[in-house]
Amino acid sequence: MAEYIPTPVKWVRDQVEKYEASGGKEGTTLMDTGLPCIIVTHVGNKTGAVRKTPLMQVRDGSGYVLIGSQGGAPKDPVWVHNLRANPEVEIRDHARVFKMRAREVFDEQERARVWALGVAAYPPYEDYAKKTSRKIPVFIAEPV
Ligand code: F42
Numbered sequence: 001m002a003e004y005i006p007t008p009v010k011w012v013r014d015q016v017e018k019y020e021a022s023g024g025k026e027g028t029t030l031m032d033t034g035l036p037c038i039i040v041t042h043v044g045n046k047t048g049a050v051r052k053t054p055l056m057q058v059r060d061g062s063g064y065v066l067i068g069s070q071g072g073a074p075k076d077p078v079w080v081h082n083l084r085a086n087p088e089v090e091i092r093d094h095a096r097v098f099k100m101r102a103r104e105v106f107d108e109q110e111r112a113r114v115w116a117l118g119v120a121a122y123p124p125y126e127d128y129a130k131k132t133s134r135k136i137p138v139f140i141a142e143p144v
Contacts, residue, residue, distance in 0.1 A: 001041065003113055016052045024094035029057065035122055038064060039092040040141070042102075045085035048138040053079045056122040057093060058114075064091055064101060065114045066139040072131030082139045100141040107120055 006013040007111045018027030019039050030037055036057040044051050058065035070077040083089065083102045105111045115138060118125045129136055 001049050002048050004084050005044070005047065005054065006052070010023040012054060015038065015054050019054065019092065020052075024092060024096070028094055030122075035065050036094075040066060040079070040102075041092070042079060043086040043088075046084045050081060051079065053077075056118070056125075058118045058121040060117055060140060061116055063100070063142040064093070066141055067115075067118045067125055067137075068137035069128040070126055072128030074132055076134065076137055080139075083139055086131075089118045089141060089143070099144050101144050102139040102141045105138045105140055110140075114138055114140060 006016065015027045015037070016039055019037070028037060029035055031096065038057045040053045040055055042051050042053065043049070055066055058067065066083070068077050068080040087102045089102050090099050091100050107116060116124075120136070123131045125136075
């Protein structure tokens with residue numbers, strides 16, 4: 001198994017540690033919003049290292065919608081590059097861990113459908129989309 005390299009962003013790294021150490025009982029929401037998160041484990045496209053990224057929990061049937069918003073920043077989060085290169089991911093949703101495959105959504109109709117799921121789960125996604133000219137990448141992770 002490749003080595004895990006934590007994100008340099010402390011509050012995010014701390015959330016991953018709390019979420020995993022508690023077996024999905026703690027650290028499962030975005031700060032004090034009470035909104036649920038998942039942890040996506042993926043492989044760095046440059047280092048080959050194990051990377052772990054908390055994202056909002058956006059259910060789509062037995063799958064999940066992964067939204068590369070990063071708060072509406074001008075650039076895509078780099079986990080997007082990892083998923084494009086290595087689509088095999090693990091998703092931890094509270095106590096359960098699933099092996100999944102992430103596929104980027106390009107079809108406009110499908111994108112509209114899953115974007116609506118995202119905004120319903122986490123309304124600020126809409127504000128983030130307005131804050132940036134980049135097209136926020138959207139993936140669907142489906143059970144393998
Ligand atoms: N981010 C979102 O985009 N969407 C969400 O819904 C979301 C929810 C959320 C909930 C809780 C929480 O704690 C954080 C949340 N975030 C959300 C933030 C998310 O977890 C990430 O921190 C954020 O999206 C930025 O992702 P990032 O992959 O750009 O992380 C950076 C800060 C990072 O870790 N960079 C590393 C570094 O050393 O600078 C490198 C990481 C990496 O993957 N490197 C690759 C490698 O090969 O190892 C190379 C990547 C490349 O191609 O350059």
